[in-house]
Amino acid sequence: MIYEDLDRLDIDKLNKDLLDGVEDYIDVSKSNNTRKAYDKDWKDFVRFCKYTKTKYLPADYPTVSKYLVYCAKIQKLKVSTIERRLASIIFKHRESLHSIDRKHKLIKNVIEGIKRNFGTKPNSSQALSIEDIKKIIDKIDEDENILKDKNKSLARNLRDKTLILIGFLGGFRRSELINLNYEDIERDLEGLKIIIRKSKTDQRGSGSHTKGIRKSLVGPKYCPVFNYENWIKVSGIASGKVFRQIDRSNKILDSLSDRAVALILKWRAEKAGINSIKIAGHSMRSGIATSLAKEGATENEIKKITNHRSSSMVQRYIQDAEIFDNATKLLDL
Known part of the structure; x- marks a missing residue:
């Protein structure tokens, strides 16, 4: 929508249009496969929050950190999968115009601890000669x-x-x-x-x-x-x-x-x-x-x-x- 005269704008309507635009662009910013993986990861995070009776949107840093530990110790996921789970949580929060900082000390320290304890050696595919x-x-x-x-x-x-x-x-x-x-x-x-x-x-x-x-x-x-x-x-x-x-x-x-x-x-x-x-x-x-x-x-x-x-x-x-x-x-x- 093109707005020619700013003085005659309906501010509430403008805000709604702009927010709709943000959501549209976020929606196409990831490939289909990435989106499917993020949706699956997000559902798992929501289940965890409901079970532990914590808020999932917006989630606080202690909740996200505990979930990462749960992924490593209980679900025994690979480090790469845990990092993708974290990326999906961050993405879903941004979709809803909330913010989670990957570099926050709680998240950063937990991820580094998981890497030290569980290793980061990739499960590589075989290279064809x-x-x-x-x-x-x-x-x-x-x-x-x-x-x-x-x-x-x-x-x-x-x-x-x-x-x-x-x-x-x-x-x-x-x-x-x-x-x-x-x-x-x-x-x-x-x-x-x-x-x-x-x-x-x-x-x-x-x-x-x-x-x-x-x-x-x-x-x-x-x-x-x-x-x-x-x-x-x-x-x-x-x-x-x-x-x-x-x-x-x-x-x-x-x-x-x-x-x-x-x-x-x-x-x-x-x-x-x-x-x-x-x-x-x-x-x-x-x-x-x-x-x-x-x-x-x-x-x-x-x-x-x-x-x-x-x-x-x-x-x-x-x-x-x-x-x-x-x-x-x-x-x-």
Whole structure:
């Protein structure tokens, strides 16, 4: 609403309109998955407050601190989950125009104590290697060759190969892959130019960037560009989402969920004889970072592929890649 004459404004109505606007923008500030997680976390906090007969909105600092201890000692949650629970409480309070300061001494000291007592070692997904990716593609091709009716699985096989090769070589997040549109991909003599309009670190899409996926120099089998072109040709996709669901009758439906990406990768890895217990959607992204680090790529070169803002995670991948590159290699044993 545009207000032209401030002197004739209804102040109460203006305040209501502005507050409605605040709530609208808060509502779209988080991704759908984050919102679902926050809603679930908030319900747990409300249950705790009702059980302990304390106020949950606005909650005071002792109540929030006791809840964090409850999460650690009684629910035995991981530190990362507890930190997300705290983030959800803060978010819900901001939604209702209340304030909770994460740096308040009670909350800060409790979180630090939980980290010391329960540790912060992440339950990491397994990074896929280049050899793993090749095994998966080989198995897909092998299964297709022994089928009498190759058309029955052609679309699904091409989709999965394209998803895995682009996901791995581009260091994509699952959310980025499922939101890729046909219009965001431009073909070039050297490969594919892919525009990322939104990402985990840029939910508003204010800083879209372009990734380059190179053509393979060793032939079409493991080439993301070759497989992408075949997938587009077979699927008939000319607009909208690139990666889509396929039903049992081989009909191409709507877009994939991020969970589906993880399940596809897990299923394909298992079929290729790779232990899939720790395989997750993130295994492609961590895999390319670790593989590049093993080949001697610098931190900045890796960040250019993965678009990590933080150096700490990239350094962790480099450390994982160099874990056996130590002085014991000099020993004659």
